[in-house]
Amino acid sequence: MITAKGEGMTLSMLHGEPRVITVGTSVLSEALDAQAVPQTRVDWRPPLPGTAPALAELLADPRREQANDVAVGRLLSARPHLIGVRPARDVLGLEPGTFFHAGPPITWERASGPMRGALIGAMLFEGLAASPEEAEHRLSSGGTTLDPCHHHRTVGPMAGVVSPSMWMLEVADAEHGGTAYCSLNEGLGKVLRYGAYGPEVIDRLRWMGEVLGPVLQAALERSGPLDLRSLIAQALQMGDELHNRNRAATSLLVREIAPAIVDAAPERAAEVLRFINGNDHFFLNAGMAAAKVSADAARNVPGSSLVVAMARNGTDFGIQVSGLGNRWFTGPAGVPDGLYLGAYGPDDANPDIGDSTITETSGLGGFAMAAAPAIVRFVGGDVSDAVAATTSMYEITLAEHPAYQIPGLGFRGTPVGIDITLVARTGVLPVVNTGIAGRVAGTGQVGAGLVSPPADAFTAALEALADA
Amino acid sequence: MNDLVEVRAGVYHDSVSLMRVSQALTGRAGVTVAIVAMATELNVELARDVGFAVPAATAGDLLVAIRASSEEELGAAAAELERQLAAKASGGGAEAGAALPRTTRSAARSWDATVALVSVPGEHAFVEAADAVEAGLSVMIFSDNVPVEQEIQLKERARAKGVLVMGPDCGTAVIGGAGLGFANVLRPGPVGVVAASGTGAQQVSSLLDLAGVGVSHLLGVGGRDLSAEVGGRSAVQALRALDADPATELIVLISKPPAPEVAAAVRDLGLSKPLVAALLGPGQDDLTTTAEKVLGALGREIPEWPSWPAEQPDGDEQPGTQQPGREQPGIAHSGAGQSGAGQSDGFEQADGRGQADGRGQAGGRGQAGGAPSGGGVLRGLYSGGTLCTEAALIALAGGDVSGEFTDFGDDEYTRGRAHPMIDPALRLEALAAVGSGVVLLDVVLGHGADPDPSAWLAPAIGDARARGVAVVVALVGTDGDPQGLRAQAARLNSAGAAVFTSNAAAARHARHLASA
Structure with a gap:
């Protein structure tokens, strides 16, 4: 740490064994392997198309880090x-x-x-x-x-x-x-x-x-x-x-x-x-x-890129972001991929609908899929798919829940607090578990399954936050 | 013609991996063109230029364009492509099938690291580096094309967090013996290096290593750090850190030409350890002199820097008989002169230190080969920016030699493609285009760099020699480097190049050849 006089600066990386995170060209990772230097590679890919300028803008916002700490801290507590x-x-x-x-x-x-x-x-x-x-x-x-x-x-x-x-x-x-x-x-x-x-x-x-x-x-x-x-x-x-x-x-x-x-x-x-x-x-x-009362506690923190609501009305999928007040950012609601009751099939399904995605917003539902092996058929068949679903959500969330834990992951806290910058950077969209409603008024439920939110809702919010 | 053209949506591989795949495919029998690259505008245009019908694509897609002389060969190439890409996908690091982190942030949260190494394309580098700094990690930004405002912001944040930002456009660092980026294998030792010049630092530290002196840490800070805008933010931090580091006895600061006020401030830090500053520019010490000053300050003997003179093609010249005792005007520096030339057994010749410089071998050879090596035509084809600047300063000093120097590591040449230390294509093209005179080029060894540069360069040198072009190579490396310093020197030398471990010596030699 630098003292007030700027003296006595030490760098912790100069002491002990170097341990390197590599992100980018493989040739530099291979060079570290050749030297037997411990490393973790980042599986980096370009961000969602067109988002690079807004991402640079937001990552440079001096408020963001603390704003997100505050917002997700409220959600968790x-x-x-x-x-x-x-x-x-x-x-x-x-x-x-x-x-x-x-x-x-x-x-x-x-x-x-x-x-x-x-x-x-x-x-x-x-x-x-x-x-x-x-x-x-x-x-x-x-x-x-x-x-x-x-x-x-x-x-x-x-x-x-x-x-x-x-x-x-x-x-x-x-x-x-x-x-x-x-x-x-x-x-x-x-x-x-x-x-x-x-x-x-x-x-x-x-x-x-x-x-x-x-x-x-x-x-x-x-x-x-x-x-x-x-x-x-x-x-x-x-x-x-x-x-x-x-x-x-x-x-x-x-x-x-x-x-x-x-x-x-x-x-x-x-x-x-x-x-x-x-x-x-x-x-x-x-x-x-x-989940709603928890997510609402995280609202209206200026500069925060935390998602405080994901919700669908059967036509649009919308999100709200802590730093953007009550504005909605929407894209077309998708049709869930899932299992159908009786003789119903995908043709009978309505696009995604409901506020129940507030569970995913607070780190439950699809995000906690690894906790629910009994219903893994919704996410593609076996327990490893459920674990993969939850594991991938850690890539787009700000925290792990201190109280909501998953035994099968060594009691790791569930991934909580979707960050729109992480969604844009990774292209990983929230995993949403959902029921499937019949397309025709009066039908009722026809199945249950998994749905992906539209990436557009997240990129639109990203642009707005960068402009805010 | 049998063409395969495909755009694969959302498939990403880095440019170096793809370059290797393209090269592997191009080397197959019957394959005339193979472009496997991200579908950037540039790459799509490239493919269309050679006649491929490329459909609409975005930079996030993978472009595959292969042309072969027969259907069978095309099919075999396509199969090989799949094999290579599949190997990339799994080699990308499925450790026991575990998913890899997707961001630096995620990696830093799940693994106890000490430093991050960022080499994503420049427009994305800030984001990853910001993750590292936020996580309390020092970060080396190898990427170039990063805006200076982003650099300043990162360095400000890093200072507040007590970590160091090395870069952007930081080519090399050695931390506790681990080489990051392009890094020579250096013995451990008492010299701490702070460098706003990657190849400058590699030259100095490699020469020190050849003299038996090691480094404690080599901290790159990025070529712009000592500019007026950046104000030496990282250099100051790095100097203080090395000053506090018990393994470091003496500190060397190497920078591209700094802003004067920044240079003054940096010299004025009041460090407790001796500081040798090489703030490059006209009238300043060159890199070799800097290495020698360090040796002097440590009380070590200054060795003769290894060099390998070009063989005499006709064997009709004797060493020391041409232009005997000719001194090179305009070069104040007395060390690292020309090699003892013209000796057929001249491997590992001393470079003439303390002897008369330039014993005429070069001019003599040029004449012997009938090439117009006089005439003042000197072409510098460099991969290292500082090495390029240094060579141009020395070789063109006084204005009596005309020449043109190109730094292929400059941002201008690296947008959308790998660094010339990895991807030789642009330099090879430029070398092939030289029809006469003298070519001076650098070959930088070490981890990260081309695993066997002489494999492609030796034949190209042979071709150049056949056209009557004299070739001088500044070979920067150490005996520990994986490519093998002496093996590389031998191959380049037997192809007809004069090879020097001191870039300054190489430049003087080239100047001499060009002015003969």
């Missing part, structure tokens, strides 16, 4: 707790005729089948239309308002449609004081979030508002806040990646809250517990709200 279950109209001030939805902003005209189906269902559920036809007419003629969940501290899986009468999981960050919301999970098959709006869908939503929500709220009042960070950490070690597999987390949730449910509503406890137990993904929505 968030302590999400489930504190309540309450109606959207109460906690989000949602008015009749306004609907929140997944992903970046979208209009009815550009909305895909499942998004339209979910909006139709929400109109019916709220009593704003008597028939799907009437709902569609009203939605298309401009009497309603569509607004992204992400603009309201909220996330929603798949179509992510939220209407005033839906009950929301309320998650608070005990570290930074933020709050985030997510709807209650309806289960699989014909459900609103996949664009189904038949009578059984509406009936289930009614029951969730009348029974499930109030019972959970009463139970939480008895049990006190539920530490989601702890539940997620445990579930990762039990084979969940918290996006496409939530079986362990759901089981842990039930274990935590079942006594309080029985105490709070003995006559309803059986049906509530039966409902939760019948849905391996019940925890997903709580996990999403936990």
Whole structure:
């Protein structure tokens, strides 16, 4: 270190055995091999086309290093707790005729089948239309308002449609004081979030508002806040990646809250517990709200290139970046590559949809794939593919999670904090696990699999940050 | 004609690897042209110029263009290409199948390193170097074509982190015995070298090694470090670090012509150890003199620098009989003169130190070969920038010899292709284009450099000699270098070149030939 006088400068590299990182031409690596000098080679390739000037600009930004430390530090240190279950109209001030939805902003005209189906269902559920036809007419003629969940501290899986009468999981960050919301999970098959709006869908939503929500709220009042960070950490070690597999987390949730449910509503406890137990993904929505409140803590750090949201509306895939406020950077949503239910196939699939990519944004889901060998078929077949998926995500993330660990990787922390400069440099895109919605409104889920975000969203954000 | 033209999207290999693949394919029977290169504008144009129908491509794609005289030979070449590329892919370093890090940042996080060596294309070098500095690592930037603003910024950050930025355009460094970049194999010893000149440092340290004196560390700082803009930021750090280094007894600072105020500031640091500064330029010590001054300061004997005079083609001349005792005017420096020439057994001749310089062998040979070696036509074809400058200063001093010197290691010649110490193509072309007079060129040995430069240069020298061109080689290297200093000298010499381990001596010899 240099003293104030500039004297006594020592360089640590002059002491001890030289150990060299080589990046670039192979002939210089070979020269080190010839001298038996220990080295690690970087598998360098040119960055995404056209990004070199912006990358140089951003790497030169003196704010970036510390800004990213601050931003990802907040993401990592968030302590999400489930504190309540309450109606959207109460906690989000949602008015009749306004609907929140997944992903970046979208209009009815550009909305895909499942998004339209979910909006139709929400109109019916709220009593704003008597028939799907009437709902569609009203939605298309401009009497309603569509607004992204992400603009309201909220996330929603798949179509992510939220209407005033839906009950929301309320998650608070005990570290930074933020709050985030997510709807209650309806289960699989014909459900609103996949664009189904038949009578059984509406009936289930009614029951969730009348029974499930109030019972959970009463139970939480008895049990006190539920530490989601702890539940997620445990579930990762039990084979969940918290996006496409939530079986362990759901089981842990039930274990935590079942006594309080029985105490709070003995006559309803059986049906509530039966409902939760019948849905391996019940925890997903709580996990999403936990991820949302953590990612929101990392927002608005000037100069930071950290991704704080990835979300899809069924038409566009959008990202938001800490140093760029609430601007969205979008590209076309891709069609997931995956496994299909029953007779469904790729032709039935809608492009990627949902806010559930908030799990990947916070280092779970596809990023934690190596923790979930039970569902490796989604990523191509065997455990090594899952390990490769997670391992590659360390190349584009800023940190490893101190609490969320992967046993199979020697309890290494999950890769957390996507940095758009690293995405542009490596060309490695986030690995996203996802459910697949049917293309046609009203179909519901047709499969699950893996999807790649559009590189354009990341390069557009990169340009904007360089210009900022 | 049987053409194979392909553009492979998103396949990347570095330019040196691809050059080797191209060379291997071009050397096959029946293959007339083989271009395997990244599809930069330049390379695509090159392929189109020779008649390949290249489809649209970007610089991120791999261009393959092969022409062979028969379908079978084309097929065999294509198969060989796949074999070579596959070898690159796995040789790229699948250690037990583990994925390699994709950025310097990632490598620094997963592995305990002491220094990073960056040699990606210049426009990407800043990003990788910034990773290293952020991770608290010193970094050598071999890449050239890096903007000076980026250099200054990196050096500022490095100073704050207590690490050193060597470069950009830093050709050589030796750290704790490990040679980075183009590096001669040097014995360990008491001399610490700070160099804003890669080949300058290689010349001085190689001569020291030949004199039996080793180096502790050789820290390159990049050719622009002592400019007014960069202000000697890295040189100051490196000098202080060597001053504090227990293995270093004496420090040598070598730089291309510095900004005067920077030179003054650097000399004025108040180091506790002796400093020999070689701030090159007109009227300054040349590199050989610098090495000799270091030896003097250490109380070591100054040896005669090895050289190998060109053989007399006709055997009709006697050493010392032509232009006896001729002194070369205009060269103040007394050391490292011409070799004892004209002796058929002249290997490892002393270079005439203390004897009369230039005992006339060269002019005599030129005349004997009937070539117009007089006439003042001297062509300098260099791979090392400082060696080039030094040679031009010496050979053209006084203005009585006319000549043209080209540094093929300059940014202008290295954009999109490998350094001339690795890729001889441009220099070979230039050598082949010389029809008369004297050619002076450098051959730099050591790790990283061409594994056997005489293999391509000796035949080219033979051809040049056949055209009546006299060839003088400055051979920079040590006995430890993998190419073998003496084996290389012997091959170049038997092809007809006069070979000197001192560039200054080579330049004087060339001047003498050209002015004879």
